[in-house]
Amino acid sequence: MADDAVRCDACPVLCYIKPGRTGSCDRYGNHEGKLVRLDPHVVLDRAMKRGESVVPFLERARDWDGSLIHQSEVSHGETFVTAIGAGTTYPDYKPAPFIISSQVEGVDMVTVVTEGIFSYCGVKVKIDTDRHLGAECSAVRAEGEVVGHVTTSEYGSQMLSLGGVRHLTGGSRHEGTATCDALLNLCNGKAVELKIDDGANVVVQAGKPPIVDGAQEERMRVGCGSATIGMFAKQWFGKVDDVVVVDDHITGVLSEHQAGKLLGVPETGIKLKGRRSTPGRYFQVAEPGTSWGGTDLEDPLTILGKFSAKKAWPGLRLLMVSTTGEHYGYFELDEGLKPREKELPADLRESVARIKENCEPALCTVLFMGGAGGSLRAGVTENPVKLTHSVRDALTRVTCGGAPVYVWPGGGITFMADVTRMPQNAFGYVPTPALVAPIEFTLRLADYAALGGYMEHVRPLSSISAENESRRRVTAREDNPWPLDSETKLDSKTKKKR
Amino acid sequence: MKQRAQIRMLPDRRRMHLHDGPIDLIVEAFGEPREVEAAYRAASARFVTVLDELCSELSFLRRACSTGSAWPRGAIARRMIAAVMPYAAECFVTPMAAVAGAVAEEILAAMVSAAKLARAYVNDGGDIALHLGKGEMFVVGMVERPDRPSLLGTTTVRSTDPVRGIATSGWRGRSFSLGIADAVTVLADRAAAADVAATIIANAVDLPGHPAIIRVPACELAPDNDLGNRPVTQAVGEFRQQEVNQALEAGARTAERLLRIGLIRSAALSLQGVTQVVGALGESRMIATPIQERRLVHA
Numbered sequence: 001m002a003d004d005a006v007r008c009d010a011c012p013v014l015c016y017i018k019p020g021r022t023g024s025c026d027r028y029g030n031h032e033g034k035l036v037r038l039d040p041h042v043v044l045d046r047a048m049k050r051g052e053s054v055v056p057f058l059e060r061a062r063d064w065d066g067s068l069i070h071q072s073e074v075s076h077g078e079t080f081v082t083a084i085g086a087g088t089t090y091p092d093y094k095p096a097p098f099i100i101s102s103q104v105e106g107v108d109m110v111t112v113v114t115e116g117i118f119s120y121c122g123v124k125v126k127i128d129t130d131r132h133l134g135a136e137c138s139a140v141r142a143e144g145e146v147v148g149h150v151t152t153s154e155y156g157s158q159m160l161s162l163g164g165v166r167h168l169t170g171g172s173r174h175e176g177t178a179t180c181d182a183l184l185n186l187c188n189g190k191a192v193e194l195k196i197d198d199g200a201n202v203v204v205q206a207g208k209p210p211i212v213d214g215a216q217e218e219r220m221r222v223g224c225g226s227a228t229i230g231m232f233a234k235q236w237f238g239k240v241d242d243v244v245v246v247d248d249h250i251t252g253v254l255s256e257h258q259a260g261k262l263l264g265v266p267e268t269g270i271k272l273k274g275r276r277s278t279p280g281r282y283f284q285v286a287e288p289g290t291s292w293g294g295t296d297l298e299d300p301l302t303i304l305g306k307f308s309a310k311k312a313w314p315g316l317r318l319l320m321v322s323t324t325g326e327h328y329g330y331f332e333l334d335e336g337l338k339p340r341e342k343e344l345p346a347d348l349r350e351s352v353a354r355i356k357e358n359c360e361p362a363l364c365t366v367l368f369m370g371g372a373g374g375s376l377r378a379g380v381t382e383n384p385v386k387l388t389h390s391v392r393d394a395l396t397r398v399t400c401g402g403a404p405v406y407v408w409p410g411g412g413i414t415f416m417a418d419v420t421r422m423p424q425n426a427f428g429y430v431p432t433p434a435l436v437a438p439i440e441f442t443l444r445l446a447d448y449a450a451l452g453g454y455m456e457h458v459r460p461l462s463s464i465s466a467e468n469e470s471r472r473r474v475t476a477r478e479d480n481p482w483p484l485d486s487e488t489k490l491d492s493k494t495k496k497k498r
Numbered sequence: 499m500k501q502r503a504q505i506r507m508l509p510d511r512r513r514m515h516l517h518d519g520p521i522d523l524i525v526e527a528f529g530e531p532r533e534v535e536a537a538y539r540a541a542s543a544r545f546v547t548v549l550d551e552l553c554s555e556l557s558f559l560r561r562a563c564s565t566g567s568a569w570p571r572g573a574i575a576r577r578m579i580a581a582v583m584p585y586a587a588e589c590f591v592t593p594m595a596a597v598a599g600a601v602a603e604e605i606l607a608a609m610v611s612a613a614k615l616a617r618a619y620v621n622d623g624g625d626i627a628l629h630l631g632k633g634e635m636f637v638v639g640m641v642e643r644p645d646r647p648s649l650l651g652t653t654t655v656r657s658t659d660p661v662r663g664i665a666t667s668g669w670r671g672r673s674f675s676l677g678i679a680d681a682v683t684v685l686a687d688r689a690a691a692a693d694v695a696a697t698i699i700a701n702a703v704d705l706p707g708h709p710a711i712i713r714v715p716a717c718e719l720a721p722d723n724d725l726g727n728r729p730v731t732q733a734v735g736e737f738r739q740q741e742v743n744q745a746l747e748a749g750a751r752t753a754e755r756l757l758r759i760g761l762i763r764s765a766a767l768s769l770q771g772v773t774q775v776v777g778a779l780g781e782s783r784m785i786a787t788p789i790q791e792r793r794l795v796h797a
Contacts, residue, residue: 012519014553023520173542
């Protein structure tokens with residue numbers, strides 16, 4: 001038929017669609033002779049650095065007479081097409097939906113954008129808190145289903161590893177759905193309530209403070225107990241005889257600590273419970289919990305043994321404080337060398353306040369992690385392994401909704417990206433269940449040809465500039481490296497192995 | 499391997515949404531939670547191959563059905579043929595007229611055979627297959643204009659009624675219609691039977707040659723449609739009261755014939771605010787239409 005009807009290949013019905021009409025599903029249509037998905041497709045617009053403020057997109061678009069991509073910007077590589085809403089193809093070996101060439105500083109760049117369906121994917125969640133959320137390896141649940149586990153904690157933070165193929169498709173249908181829901185919401189910046197087996201209930205939202213058992217976490221610890229001693233020893237010297245910084249990881253004791261010794265702090269006869277690591281540093285003074293310094297301590301004195309009568313003296317001044325300055329107590333020894341709580345003297349109050357001040361705000365951060373599988377890579381090149389090599393050789397830059405990614409070394413294209421650096425609602429899902437995440441590969445046109453790219457499908461950026469209400473133009477984040485930039489990108493000259 | 503079909507629970511956590519290509523099903527089962535889960539599993543398992551099965555015989559299913567038609571391979575295709583066969587001798591109809599109802603029936607059958615359910619339904623875009631255990635019932639709402647959804651009326655289907663299928667057809671719906679009915683809702687023993695009957699009756703609600711009706715050959719809108727060059731309704735002007743009655747009368751005659759030979763249990767035909775009911779719609783309550791505008795043919 002010699003008209004401009006298009007054959008839709010989104011599903012096996014293979015509708016033949018006339019211009020201005022939709023296929024039998026009402027999801028794909030023929031817009032001026034081109035097959036389009038009716039979900040909005042995101043175009044990142046590089047923030048113009050001329051003015052102080054960025055004009056909201058919609059108002060700017062109106063000034064442009066409906067032409068969504070400004071010609072002068074095109075020629076300067078100022079527009080980047082993301083894979084959000086780009087769609088996928090059926091079956092997999094067909095070229096990715098958009099292969100776009102743009103000129104950047106005279107060099108032809110190609111960006112291959114597609115939305116990948118990621119069964120092998122999940123999120124790594126960093127929760128800035130010392131509070132004990134759950135034992136390592138404990139199950140993490142959403143909607144009652146296991147969606148991941150507590151993993152190795154990091155400095156001042158508890159870490160969760162959520163999702164992955166075993167929860168998405170390896171368990172019950174409900175487990176898969178709950179996992180997919182939790183991942184989707186976390187990736188799209190929504191709050192998700194997680195329950196850790198034999199642990200805390202925590203509300204996690206990317207870029208927001210965690211809410212642990214109903215209480216919002218304000219700050220992450222200034223350092224471990226030992227580090228806190230080191231940082232504040234000078235400020236305490238002379239104002240107090242001994243300081244214990246209570247920390248679930250390492251509890252520090254000023255008079256025994258190297259920092260105290262150097263200052264000449266005399267021995268106080270203090271005895272700490274727990275396992276001594278090095279002088280003035282103690283592991284496991286209490287059980288992990290959500291109180292003092294991430295321990296279960298309600299009364300800090302319970303971690304102290306009897307003061308040595310040989311060294312301690314009545315009237316000895318002792319400060320006990322947590323690593324966030326949130327908990328503290330001031331004690332003086334009575335005649336029987338028993339600590340008695342007293343009001344915190346003003347000059348010590350200052351140091352406690354300083355600990356608080358030096359704590360960074362506690363945040364939840366969510367990194368999406370996924371692996372680009374064979375079929376996705378086949379949408380980029382006829383020779384998928386070459387794409388992997390090209391990424392490895394830094395000839396091809398991978399971005400996720402325009403955001404930078406860290407590509408894990410080794411085989412395949414397994415990457416991590418901070419979800420807060422992507423445009424809103426960049427993620428979708430298919431109820432396989434699996435996440436749909438945007439992924440873009442940017443490289444020089446010549447390199448694309450060399451790795452067996454679909455050269456006949458490469459379209460100039462201007463070809464997607466037609467008035468098209470289904471494209472959403474968003475302002476790129478200033479703090480993201482521009483995917484098409486030569487200085488931040490690739491370094492093809494130095495790293496090229498030819 | 500990538501799975502194309504999309505299966506998810508709706509936010510109410512009770513209903514399941516199954517989507518693949520042009521097929522969208524809303525499924526709900528009632529019973530012990532364990533049984534409901536088993537039913538949903540069965541529905542999902544059955545669903546994932548439905549579109550491929552249909553597409554493998556699509557060109558055959560798009561051809562007009564005649565009494566001598568061969569039998570297709572697929573279970574759903576067979577349900578489609580069985581539903582349209584009674585009409586093959588007298589009018590143009592392709593098995594596609596029953597596709598939605600047949601898919602709904604097939605998924606419901608998979609659920610009912612896998613689990614003990616009090617009741618369940620599979621709604622394929624308004625073509626609904628029902629399962630009713632002893633003493634159970636469903637109250638079904640009817641909508642006249644899909645573009646302006648408001649409840650036209652309700653009808654109650656009880657386990658003692660023979661009705662297990664409900665379908666609605668009209669020119670405003672997603673499929674093409676040869677007639678001008680805003681909506682024809684049919685209650686029949688099975689969903690595929692209701693589906694094709696609603697199509698046939700909606701086609702019959704018509705004012706042939708009326709200048710206020712804009713018709714376009716189906717193939718000009720969708721080249722691979724099963725209706726070929728038959729003119730399908732694309733726009734309808736205002737009719738006079740007498741014309742509305744005349745068009746509804748034409749549809750009602752067809753509906754009555756189908757009722758007499760047992761192909762349907764009842765039908766409600768709507769055109770420009772007037773609704774005509776054929777056969778007893780069980781315990782029905784028509785809400786939107788003023789009583790004086792209704793002409794009950796059988797009541």
